[in-house]
Amino acid sequence: MSNMLTESDGYRQLASDLLAKAKRSGATEADVVIANGENLSVQVRLGAVDRLTKAREKRLGLRVFVGKRSASTSTSDFSPDSLNQLVEQTCTLAKAVVEDRWSGLPAAKEMAKELPDLDLYDSTELDTDRQIELAKRAEAAALAADERITNSEGADFDSSSGGIILGNSHGFIGEYKSSSFSLSVSPIAADPQTGAMQRDAWYAVQRKFAKLDAPEAVGLEAARRTIRRLGARKVGTKRVPVVFDQEMAGSLLGNLCGALSGYALYKGASFLTGQLGKQLAPDYVTVYDDGRMVGGLGSRPFDGEGLMTRKNVIVEKGWLKSYLLDSYSGRKLGLPSTGNASRSVGESPSVGPTNFYLVPGSKTAEEIIGTVKEGLYVTELIGFGINMVTGDYSRGAGGFWIENGELAYPVEEITIAGNLKQMFQDIEVVGNDLVFRGRIASPTLKIGEMMVAGN
């Protein structure tokens, strides 16, 4: 990333030039986003290099408004001719769609004024051999952990860094750099008696290399998660309490984000339509979305429209206090933007969470499992059986059967079913084990009752 500064200066100029060109081509408003980055990814398998990938890329997205009509385009070709054409094409495209009275940039006075340094960038450059070594150490730790670990899908070490520049016709221009380092291991274990195989995985991801867990720790946790699945069986069909581990509880919060999206809400395509200000969950459930968390994986100094990011309370003591909105979906719903515009280059603007989490309670995962006489501890969910319009929920699951407050044996080939709206109402216990391994995080959660289908 040595030439990042000069490139960034060039890209700021490019953004201004394109905005000026768009204006000359008939745009009344416009914004430009330019993203560039580098990535190095290594995968080792059974101690040898399996795959090595290196890339540099850049991409530019342009959105124009011609009155109340709008279109978006993107390209990886930054040659002057190509960009001139793109501006023309974007304006032509905008003129071909119909007027939408709600369309337009946010008001000029709403643009972010101070852009804090959220410590999202680490200049550490890892060379290929170093990344190979780290991945090998992680996989070796997993393979050595237990003789039932007989194979591996490999270990990956990825490092990436990049910059974002956003400028618009209000004169706003902002930029930030970010980086990420991640390590994952996926061992395979075989049952010595039956030969039946199980695979699981574990990972670590950080913006700062120095904060990443030791490779051995990641490998050992991957091995532990894989071994404990051996001997999994089906269980009978019954209605029981279900405990979601951190990762799976995080997936429920991910579902909540989808339902809170302003775009789903104004279309009537969310089970939370009309629920603002109503009670969503018990009073010990509080959810925040915090775009300003220092070093956070979902943090950014400004959102996809150049508005200030902030810490929003989404659910306060059980009451639904805020949706996730950008200026457009906000206008449709008669609400201000929440600073959640997400702008991936090449896509239509949408909304997304920043650092979205459920505030931890006081019980450990063991204590929560201890409250269950008979039930399920879910550690894996597969499939897409979620209807966001109704909240109906039915997914493939794996995990452990709980008997008398303890994990009795691993289970697989079962489903859990319910309705998300009801499931949030039925949160009985919130764990104390909140850890951020992504933009969305949750402590362990216990849901009062769900239908488990098996034999």
Place this chain on the structure above:
Amino acid sequence: MAQLVPLDSFGVTEREVCAALARVKVREIDYADLYFESSVNESISMEESLVKRATKSISQGVGVRATAGEKTGFAYSDELTRRDLELAADTARYIARSPGGVQSVPAPVHARPAHDLYPVPQAAFEVATADRVTLLNQIDAEARKYDPRIKNVMASFNIEFKLVMVATSEGTMIGDVQPLSRLQVTCIAEENGNRQVGSFGGGGRVGFEFYTGANRHLEYAREAARTAILNLSAVEAPAGVMPVVLGGGWPGILLHEAIGHGLEADFNRKKSSAFSNLLGKRVASEVCTIVDDGTLPGRRGSLNMDDEGTPTRRTMLIERGVLRGYITDKLNARLMGIPVTGNGRRESYQSVVLPRMTNTFMLAGESDPEDIIRSVDKGLYAVSFGGGQVDITNGKFVFSASEAYLIEGGKVTRPVKGATLIGSGPEILTKVSMVGHDLQLDEGIGTCGKEGQSVPVGVGLPTIRIDEITVGGTQSG
């Protein structure tokens, strides 16, 4: 024969291509290729009766790959200068750990694919935006006309026009023009506070005429509206093990999840698939014969050649219940000593090649579909599905019904809410006891994800009876 893609579509010369190949193909490298790609994606969408979003995206780049033994070195660039090609070549051959040193590679012979499965002229494909706007407006009107309880109609129309060129160290240089389009309709119905959704869509490697010619777009609108209205009266789905009848077409996603992924060669070479070591063994009942076929004209999963320049073909996966073959790319075929099946695919120049499915389907059997339903006393009849997923290693797969009915006393009765079906890949097809004579391919909406890469695929199925599978509803007994 398909048309010849000229190299200057990518702004590079044959000399530059040869130089880059020679630079990457050092002695320890078994195979190297350059994949040039240029694509344009356009999308328009409608909601609240307004066609208010239009996007266009242009992408161009090259992926340079080298393989040595089991190792793959890969680099890509969105710049196509000589300098960028050299840098990418140096990165790709890093895995060989040998000094640079130009080796001579055979001069590439410029060829065109043997198949010509989607001869859509670009002009017939890239119709005026105004025509596409009209298409979506007609869909809105048709869906709302279907029933006043339809409260919102969302529709999107996507087209992708892709030029690709693969130059290999084996001395081939072969390109393809790959059009792809898709029309998707979603309706929301509402009655007394009960809100339900229904979706339908289709497409393929087809031009605009495909949608408007026989008013197919209006049929999509009516189908989406019908499903949304139907779901207003859906009852809770049953939970537990029961016989399930799958309708023809898209329910073929069962094959894709339950066995297709498990038969991809990479997982089998690494012995991480539940199907490893089952070649020649019985994995399905005798009535099941399943193929992967990339050569069906105009289908979404079809290709004139795969992304390594290998012609696509029909590959027998399961013949009368016995596992016959895997789906391969060059790397895995070479390492396993089995034939290349033309299934080496990649999402774009930014992704590595993986063995992937094309169109995967079960051949027609002999049963009458009505008899199949009549044979079930108490069970589920599922005719449409959302997505699915599989755990390759333990073989457990799921797929989620979006339109299903109870079967009671041999008759299809009430519609039920969506439910996920879960089973075990190597076992489930042994429980297929009847296969209908009504093979149907899906409408052309499938996208398959693997290692973060999405590629278009197709599936197909006749009506079949599965004697028992776990249904993840909410109603016991």
